[in-house]
Amino acid sequence: MxxxxxxxxxxxxxxPAGMSAxxxxxxAGLRTLLVDERPTLGGQVFKxxxxxxxxxxxxxxxxxxxxxxxxxxxxxxxxxxxAMRTAVIDVEEQRDGWNAVLATDDAHTxxxxxxxxxxxPGAHDRPIxxxxxxxxxxxxxxxxxxxxxxxxxxxxxxxxxAGSGPVALAFPAQLAEFGADIVVALEAGPAPNAADVxxxxxxxAGNLDLLxxxxxxxAGLLRHRVPLRYRRIIVRAEGDRRVERVVHAAVDAxxxxxxxxxxxxxxxxxxxxxxxxxxxxxxxxxxxxxxxDEALGGPTVxxxxxxxxxxxxxYAAGDGTGVEGSKVAIDEGVVAGxxxxxxxxxxxxxxxxxxxxxxxxxxxxxxxxxxxTARMYHVGRGIYGLADxxxxxxxxxxxxAGDLAHVIATTDDxxxxxxxxxxxxxxxxxxxxxxxxxxxxxxxxxxxxxxxxPSTPRMPVRPVPIAAIADRAVTDPGLFTAPSGNx
Amino acid sequence: xxxxxxxLPRSEADVVIVGGGIAGCALAYxxxxxxxxxxxxxxxxxxxxxxxxxxxxxxxxxAIHQLSGKGTAADHDRLLADARLSLEADRLWDKLSGELDGxxxxxxxxxxxxxxxEDQLRTLYEKHELxxxxxxxxxxxxxxxxxxxxxxxxxxxxxxxxxxxxxHANPLVVAPLYAKRAQEAGATIATGVEVTGIDxxxxxxxxxxxxxxxxxxxxxxxxxxxxxxxxxxxxxxVGLRFPVRSEGLHVNVSERRPRMFEPMIxxxxxxxxxxxxxxxxxxxxGGWPTGTSTHRRYPTLWxxxxxxxxxALDVVPTLADVRIVRTWSGVIVFTxxxxxxxxxxxxxxxxxxxxxxxxxTFSPLLARQLAERMLDPATASGxxxxxxxxxxxx
Amino acid sequence: xxxxSRRTPGRLTELAGLQRGPRIRVTVDGREQDAYxxxxxxxxxxxxxxxxLRSTIGGAARGVFCGMGACFDCLAIVDDVPNTxxxxxxxxxxxxxxxxxxxxxx
Numbered sequence: 001m002x003x004x005x006x007x008x009x010x011x012x013x014x015x016p017a018g019m020s021a022x023x024x025x026x027x028a029g030l031r032t033l034l035v036d037e038r039p040t041l042g043g044q045v046f047k048x049x050x051x052x053x054x055x056x057x058x059x060x061x062x063x064x065x066x067x068x069x070x071x072x073x074x075x076x077x078x079x080x081x082x083a084m085r086t087a088v089i090d091v092e093e094q095r096d097g098w099n100a101v102l103a104t105d106d107a108h109t110x111x112x113x114x115x116x117x118x119x120x121p122g123a124h125d126r127p128i129x130x131x132x133x134x135x136x137x138x139x140x141x142x143x144x145x146x147x148x149x150x151x152x153x154x155x156x157x158x159x160x161x162a163g164s165g166p167v168a169l170a171f172p173a174q175l176a177e178f179g180a181d182i183v184v185a186l187e188a189g190p191a192p193n194a195a196d197v198x199x200x201x202x203x204x205a206g207n208l209d210l211l212x213x214x215x216x217x218x219a220g221l222l223r224h225r226v227p228l229r230y231r232r233i234i235v236r237a238e239g240d241r242r243v244e245r246v247v248h249a250a251v252d253a254x255x256x257x258x259x260x261x262x263x264x265x266x267x268x269x270x271x272x273x274x275x276x277x278x279x280x281x282x283x284x285x286x287x288x289x290x291x292x293d294e295a296l297g298g299p300t301v302x303x304x305x306x307x308x309x310x311x312x313x314x315y316a317a318g319d320g321t322g323v324e325g326s327k328v329a330i331d332e333g334v335v336a337g338x339x340x341x342x343x344x345x346x347x348x349x350x351x352x353x354x355x356x357x358x359x360x361x362x363x364x365x366x367x368x369x370x371x372x373t374a375r376m377y378h379v380g381r382g383i384y385g386l387a388d389x390x391x392x393x394x395x396x397x398x399x400x401a402g403d404l405a406h407v408i409a410t411t412d413d414x415x416x417x418x419x420x421x422x423x424x425x426x427x428x429x430x431x432x433x434x435x436x437x438x439x440x441x442x443x444x445x446x447x448x449x450x451x452x453x454p455s456t457p458r459m460p461v462r463p464v465p466i467a468a469i470a471d472r473a474v475t476d477p478g479l480f481t482a483p484s485g486n487x
Numbered sequence: 488x489x490x491x492x493x494x495l496p497r498s499e500a501d502v503v504i505v506g507g508g509i510a511g512c513a514l515a516y517x518x519x520x521x522x523x524x525x526x527x528x529x530x531x532x533x534x535x536x537x538x539x540x541x542x543x544x545x546x547x548x549x550a551i552h553q554l555s556g557k558g559t560a561a562d563h564d565r566l567l568a569d570a571r572l573s574l575e576a577d578r579l580w581d582k583l584s585g586e587l588d589g590x591x592x593x594x595x596x597x598x599x600x601x602x603x604x605e606d607q608l609r610t611l612y613e614k615h616e617l618x619x620x621x622x623x624x625x626x627x628x629x630x631x632x633x634x635x636x637x638x639x640x641x642x643x644x645x646x647x648x649x650x651x652x653x654x655h656a657n658p659l660v661v662a663p664l665y666a667k668r669a670q671e672a673g674a675t676i677a678t679g680v681e682v683t684g685i686d687x688x689x690x691x692x693x694x695x696x697x698x699x700x701x702x703x704x705x706x707x708x709x710x711x712x713x714x715x716x717x718x719x720x721x722x723x724x725v726g727l728r729f730p731v732r733s734e735g736l737h738v739n740v741s742e743r744r745p746r747m748f749e750p751m752i753x754x755x756x757x758x759x760x761x762x763x764x765x766x767x768x769x770x771x772x773g774g775w776p777t778g779t780s781t782h783r784r785y786p787t788l789w790x791x792x793x794x795x796x797x798x799a800l801d802v803v804p805t806l807a808d809v810r811i812v813r814t815w816s817g818v819i820v821f822t823x824x825x826x827x828x829x830x831x832x833x834x835x836x837x838x839x840x841x842x843x844x845x846x847x848t849f850s851p852l853l854a855r856q857l858a859e860r861m862l863d864p865a866t867a868s869g870x871x872x873x874x875x876x877x878x879x880x881x
Numbered sequence: 882x883x884x885x886s887r888r889t890p891g892r893l894t895e896l897a898g899l900q901r902g903p904r905i906r907v908t909v910d911g912r913e914q915d916a917y918x919x920x921x922x923x924x925x926x927x928x929x930x931x932x933x934l935r936s937t938i939g940g941a942a943r944g945v946f947c948g949m950g951a952c953f954d955c956l957a958i959v960d961d962v963p964n965t966x967x968x969x970x971x972x973x974x975x976x977x978x979x980x981x982x983x984x985x986x987x
Contacts, residue, residue, distance in 0.1 A: 037969070038969075052917065052920075053900065055898060056900050090789050134943060135942065140947050144948065152896055157890050177897075419534070422766075428952050432947070458787070465810050470793060470799070743983075745985050
């Protein structure tokens with residue numbers, strides 16, 4: 001049923017994990033296709049300037065951009081075939097591989113076959129529901145980063161940054177370099193104490209670059225006189241059809257706002273960066289098994305040490321498998337790529353083991369730091385308790401927390417909640433509301449968030465025009481007729 | 488709650504209904520309202536299968552599969568009876584929101600059934616004639632009249648029948664509301680309980696049936712099979728053979744768009760039902776197949792989306808740039824002779840059934856008729872012989 | 882409280898190592914304006930500090946939220962097609978962009 005295109009390996013996602021996986025497979029001589037929705041390789045983390053922008057001087061773009069740019073150039077010069085502005089919107093298992101339906105912009109979809117698929121979908125900002133989060137002027141860190149880094153565009157005049165984790169330091173510092181007027185940066189976690197720093201340093205053996213980054217960001221904030229306030233969280237955004245004021249408050253250890261500590265500041269831009277959550281649509285659609293780790297962004301796909309998921313011939317690497325950063329992603333891409341090459345029979349096992357060893361060693365070391373950081377910046381459960389009754393939870397279908405609470409009082413099944421409220425039925429397919437709804441169900445019925453089954457994933461993973469799907473070559477299965485002969 | 492992990496709330500009941508779809512919930516409602524002791528068993532959640540996954544259309548016009556055997560006098564009589572049943576079901580839907588005191592999302596949008604070929608157009612005329620005899624209001628519209636009344640339809644369509652009474656309800660709320668009202672009237676509903684076997688025993692004080700379930704054993708005087716696509720398996724437990732099979736059900740849902748047209752649109756010769764809902768989304772189906780999988784519930788088939796949408800585009804070309812945001816799939820039950828299976832078995836007294844093709848349209852009516860029959864066998868009219876539970880011999 | 886700042890919102894003047902693409906002309910809500918190749922439709926629409934890109938069926942204002950094509954909040958009518966994600970649609974010369982209301986009316 002595919003349109004004639006056959007690949008040994010299909011890699012989905014052109015970020016660090018995807019590029020390294022694709023290059024690993026292609027370098028081993030396998031016919032490899034890499035697809036990504038963006039116009040350029042590099043993914044969210046190595047954001048490349050928009051096609052049309054020209055780089056006149058690489059130095060101000062930062063070390064990460066330069067590193068990413070070199071990697072993009074290597075990928076473009078490799079034997080990897082690429083399809084940009086292309087989304088995988090459906091996958092179907094075949095006897096000896098997978099069919100994948102590709103949608104490029106609004107052109108007609110095409111179906112390719114691949115013996116093995118490496119999913120590197122990356123992550124998106126962890127959605128946090130609070131009153132006013134739907135107002136224009138509230139933007140995720142990733143979204144603002146795209147505008148600033150790839151288009152040199154900064155909406156609004158005065159900004160509040162609210163978030164947690166290493167990004168809470170890094171991102172405002174970067175924005176300040178571009179002249180952003182940051183009224184205050186809020187970190188929900190505590191200021192790092194000496195013991196934490198010592199633990200980090202211990203875990204950081206061989207990760208000094210990461211610690212140096214953190215120190216540099218801190219210095220950047222100081223230089224731009226951005227007040228950084230620890231243990232404070234966004235409470236709500238207010239304004240008439242756009243953000244005009246931002247209210248924040250002190251939090252307890254579980255990130256619950258403490259009454260009487262609210263402060264209001266004037267701002268017209270509120271940037272949200274409470275860490276990342278893996279993008280799971282395709283992993284869910286293929287039916288892979290999952291675990292749940294809030295520190296890694298919530299549900300995480302189950303894998304063996306070769307990045308094989310529980311679904312046949314499907315591998316997963318990078319932040320889409322649990323958010324651990326670009327360096328782990330690159331090494332995971334190498335491991336997944338080698339695994340696919342080995343499983344295709346193109347590399348003997350002992351050679352694959354030897355080739356993967358350095359990457360696996362680095363992953364172990366970096367994971368130690370990631371875990372230490374995660375302990376420092378653990379996500380408090382209060383993050384799912386900021387909405388009030390009238391807060392819209394499902395942005396697409398405009399379903400409020402009050403509407404949801406009404407139904408959740410009678411059921412613990414998220415599919416029933418979806419059916420009766422329409423929450424999650426819109427074009428985003430619940431990406432931005434389902435975690436919050438699960439948390440509401442967990443609270444109401446006293447169930448651990450990790451054990452609440454999400455609703456069934458559905459293709460197409462991205463909305464696609466009817467004309468791009470319709471295919472007259474598919475034969476009508478015919479009319480419903482009774483089987484021949486007397487029943 | 489999706490596992491079969493629940494325990495039974497009670498160990499006996501007068502009537503045990505198996506299946507928490509629209510038929511089972513409606514029957515539970517009518518019996519409980521009359522004071523009958525009812526326990527409904529559902530292995531998953533209420534409304535989780537075809538009753539909740541169908542597109543909610545009222546199919547009043549005769550469909551091609553019903554017409555396929557026409558020609559003999561017996562076929563003519565059957566079709567006439569089917570058409571009259573449609574009419575009665577239709578009248579019931581009119582009053583249902585009021586009776587259940589809730590918004591079922593019932594909308595009378597009217598419905599087109601289109602023809603692309605001369606053959607199909609002939610079938611439309613024959614269909615129209617039958618419907619007229621049965622009292623269903625339809626008209627055949629062709630040429631310039633069709634263009635002006637339905638400018639959104641493709642210019643190459645030869646004609647279409649229009650039925651003003653067709654429309655839809657919201658399938659997500661109907662069975663749950665029946666279930667709620669049934670519970671308020673005293674029915675017990677147990678979800679997460681799967682029936683694994685039914686033993687018959689001599690009529691004793693404890694009841695004629697012992698029902699083995701995942702949550703324990705249960706005694707009942709009467710058992711009603713409302714298990715839809717799984718009704719064959721349940722009938723088999725008491726030694727009956729139902730002429731049922733399941734068919735895939737693939738549905739595509741679009742983004743919201745400003746109102747393009749009101750009526751439902753069907754095709755007399757190809758698989759298509761298409762409508763724009765009150766919220767502006769287009770729901771496009773028509774019975775395209777689903778896949779099979781061991782680890783996923785009714786996996787959708789890309790080929791079904793591609794084929795189904797090609798038919799939609801042939802009929803309404805302006806849908807071209809409307810985006811599909813979601814698909815879903817399920818199974819629906821079909822009886823081999825297209826007649827419902829309703830009533831009490833003669834071979835197994837005390838064993839009842841309420842199973843119908845196009846069940847969303849017909850189940851509220853058939854469940855009510857069955858309840859009347861169960862409550863008062865002497866005065867309520869019986870069901871036609873062709874509805875019999877025993878019509879297929881083992 | 883009024884937000885005050887020295888900074889002008891919109892296109893940054895400090896380009897820090899980048900150069901904008903060729904200038905093009907687009908129409909936003911009936912008014913012709915400049916845009917640059919490489920800019921998203923979202924950025925073009927927000928260039929005059931109007932961050933409201935659409936109003937929902939419920940009448941609420943929405944703008945760019947995720948900025949990566951995942952949340953479907955920054956929808957607009959682009960060349961007559963409603964519900965187009967402006968954060969991942971790139972400006973083209975002659976493009977006609979309209980803010981949308983409800984399910985896609987201008």
